[in-house]
Amino acid sequence: MSEQLTIETHSKKKAGKTYGLSSWQRLRRNHLTVVGLGIVSLFCLISLLAPLLPLPDPDATNLAQRLLPPLSPGHFLGTDQLGRDMLSRLIWGTRVSLSVGIIATLIASVVGSLFGIIAGYYGGRLDNLLMRSIDMLMAFPYMLLALAIVAALGPGLMNALFAIAIVNIPFFARNVRGVAVSQARSDYIEAARLNGQSDSNILFTELLPNVMPVIIITISTTVGWMILETAGLSFLGLGAQPPQADLGSMLGEGRKMIITAPHEATLPGLVILILVIGINLLGDGLRDVLDPRLKSGTLVRPKARTAVDPALEAKPEEKQITAGNKESVLRVNELRTYFNMGNEIYKAVNNVSFNLIPGESLGIVGESGSGKSVTALSLMGLVATPPGIIKSGSICYNGKNLVGASLETLQKLRGNRITYVFQDPLTTLNPLLTVGDQIAETLKRHQTCSGRKIKDRMIELLKQVQIPNAEDRAKAYPHELSGGMRQRVGIAMALANDPEIIIADEPTTALDVTIQAQVLGLINNLRKERGLSLLFITHDFGVVSEVCDRVMVMYAGKVVEAGTAQAVINSPLHPYTRRLIDCVPRLGKPDKVIHAIKGLAPAVNDLPEGCAFADRCDYARAECQQQQITITETEPGRSVRCIRVSKGEI
């Protein structure tokens, strides 16, 4: 999981291709947004040019030609009950409606944002005071407050504009405050304060640029409403007063003629509809560009199973693979999992093979972005698609290839024969269900027994993971438990159906050391008691030496070294492994200058030819970067991906 996130950040970091697109370019890529932009620009243009266009006077009455239908000669869209030209009136009306909407938006956004940013930045009493008064405005149904204001000020376009602007202030204030609060607490504001910048300086040079996207997003959602609502007030006769006309008041007048001359009411409404659709389309597009969550493509629904390259979606009978190695419960062969993001392909897992032997504990070690978590998630098809896709390889469990297996097949195995324990137990448990229910759910899914029995089993599991007062704690919600307790619940969930394999993805990284020691001890004992196989993903060699029998080291999507934990830790072969073990200060050893690895790991969408570590390696030679380096066995059960080691040079 954490891995996938890193890949997303990696992609942002690489300001090269997809993310190098300017906001403008990204805006243009969305066709609907372009349509919206077109509509809005057209309306703006026509409104601006209205005085220059060869239009009849919109207020010139001609009773002889009243209520002409559209397409009448001389009056393209017909005339109204006073014989005034509809087209001309529509264009002039649009001009009024549009400018009223824009001015109201400007007033509301400036006043509201100011309230919001000040409340958010200063917090405390001032925040309370400002936001409570804003809440008072919100306590009125939206339109009603506008009506009350118009009632007091009297009908008229300016008063309607005013009323609409006031009732929209709370939206800006609340949205802006929300972001301002979180930004004001973030470290860069603290840093500015530490550096002695004045409050007003921080407000306007540090904070404002960072809340600007929210202001723009709020504008884009409210400007449509404001146009609708001012039109509404005019429709009720409380806005524009004759002879001045906006689209709303035209609609209101036309309403009386709805049966005899439907065009008089329907046309202005249609114009409003098209205008507001245009604004909303443009607004949606702007939001896609400005909202950071949408930007990184996170608002795409992940499928229930990772996509598989069509070539691998083999027919069912072919999936019975004969790699019936009795020695292994799980055999992974040449697995490749890629992320397709825009035009870039991130090779997160790039040709990984391994064997999991019954009862053993295999560690996968690597830094963020090395592909260790994606490897783990690929096994049960849990890598998010899009953007993930399994490109090639096989995952062989019980003589069956799981790559390309149907969702039903996988669902029968997931949580049953092969289970997961994830990193952060706060986010990986459903906050709205009690922990007992969440364990019971796994049991219900895979076992057919009575509710009573399931409950007993659930309590028993909680006891097995050493949760005190199991009966009471079963009724607790995740947020009511401590981090260590939550992770125990996660482990209980993984153990529920007596699995063969547990895949633990950094299960103790989010925990404190003393709690980590507890949980590692628990995992170790349970594993040995039950003889399960464990696939343990971690970044910490210390943890590896606690729990793993064998270990693979991953770097940039590839396994660079594999062997027994003892051998790899005590006499690492690959230069990366050596340096990785070396660069962590050790408790037991005397202090010395630690040798950091220079530079950064390569982005997996832009891998160098040859060895991915060569750039950072002290032993690298020209040949390292000229050829594909294969992983070779140095002795039985020990392999390394380095030509210089294979040749015995280092």
Place this chain on the structure above:
Amino acid sequence: MEPDNHLVVKNVVKHYPIRKGLFSKIVGNVHAVDGVSFQIDRGKTFGLVGESGCGKSTLARLLMSLEPLSGGQILYKGQDISRFSKKHIFEIRRKMQLIFQDPYSSLNPRKSIGHSIEAPLVTHGIAANRKERRELVTQMMDEVGLDVEQFKRYPHEFSGGQRQRVCIARAMILEPEFVLCDEPVSALDVSIQAQVINLLCNLQKKRNVTYFFISHDLNVVKHISDVVAVMYLGRIVELAPKNVLYKRPLHPYSQALISSAPEVNLKQKKKRTVLTGDVPSPIDPPKGCHFCTRCRYVEKKCTNEPSPELIEVEHNHFVRCWLY
């Protein structure tokens, strides 16, 4: 001894009131920092370890005058900075800087990194003009290992390690005498951690800065510190020169903490004391010794009597436990 003390912290207390109900009545206090005293010598590194929620970050905020104290004193070169006026705090901040934990949130995403590094120079009116300032910035960037070409780049174009270098440059550009590092490497990958640690060590040698280094990672603290303090539930339970502390921890909590840290060593599996249970809530800490709920040597005295003071059991080795 006295004149060498760069920073002296005396019995510092920070309580956050918990308000409840309609009238925001104070119903209790979070005892975030509960009587902490120590001193740091010039040019040395004082390491503070503790698990999450032990109050180490609150202590950091108090030291940086980001929050008012509930009690106690913080003496910087003999001056009580906790009573300082705004203007004095502004001046003292030239000498005291902070490096944050999260290099992602500590840089303004809409400001180029060059401008972020330059900002302290501007507010403190150092350097006569823009050109001089730029020169200082480029020197600093060079010193922390950033490419000067990257002046105009924005934080999102950098990796975590590089961002942390930017933060270090920003903190160091005013040539502070005291730098507080609040978990500066916890968010980084191990291979990058080492780079940043080395950078901090080099800067210390060159500039004779005092570090106050907070971390939950015992390995890192041991590597960088001269003196290490162990904090538990708002109190320092043990304080000693690092080699003494790591070799012969006296407080039961320090013992458990040090033995819990996973070690890369398969030849001899160490015997470990695994603590049971969780840390109690700082809202309602145990009476007496704060560690009494999880301690294996617990006696009646520990729970009944008020907690013992931090006492010097041997030269420079302080422990807060009835056993000594």
Place this chain on the structure above:
Amino acid sequence: MVGYFLKRLAMLIPVLLGISVIVFFIMALIPGDPAQAILGSYATAENLANLRADLGLDKPVFQRYFIWLGNLLQGDFGSSYTLNRPVIDEVLDRLGPTLLLAGTALVLCSIFGLLIGVITAVKQYGWQDRFFTLIALLGISTPSFWLGLVLILAFAVKLNWFPVSGMFAVYGGGDLPDLLYHLALPALTLAAVATGVIARLTRSGMLEILRQDFVLTARAKGLSERKVIWHHAFKNALVNIVPVIGIQAGFVIGGAVYIETVFQWPGIGRMLVTAITTRDILLVQGGVLVVATCYVVFNLVADMVQHLLDPRISI
């Protein structure tokens, strides 16, 4: 739970007081002499003086507020000068139809909105998604007063399926089927906009939830997609959508003003519009106060529902 309810109820008091303050002072905004404004330029000096005394205009503004508030608490909202009857009677007569209309619309838009939101999220980029997303977009972009007219034109005038206006048939109406028959078009029109808003928010809420780690956990447990989507994702999305429905209630009540005008529905909205054009200030005041109170109470209910759904919320 009961404790929470009582606390929330107690928090209503300052909100209601705030509403009364705002309403009172908005009315105090009326430029010039309110008595003159109410009675028009042909009023006699005697009438003006009487009205001023009636309205208590000879006293300072804060004193006036407390007198006014005291009267409110006794149910005295003053008297409508156009209708010549106590404001409270008129408002209460009109409240029922408005609540019926708005309530029906709110139920409709919640059901449709949530359903469309979940469908579009689950079938993201499928034809269902495209189709319903378009519908939702049309919903939020349509002026509801225009939609009402178009629907009348199509279904009442041309097709004759539904009545053009009113709440009951003039002759022989008055029973439940007749009411529903009259209610259908206005309720649907009123629900259209809110449906669009709720559908769009549900969609993005669902998409966000489906990305979260606990959904991955649910899948890793081998749960069926139906269970993952409804039991895990939807429930979590709902926590954030319930308050949105609360806010939508405000829009629906506000929208009722147009719909009641278009469909000649005898509710508070239409009363308010008439009162504003005839400058019957006391009637406006009373109507706004009562409707705002209903809205606040409804939001209290939404809060309670959210509290029931989410064990993490406390005050």
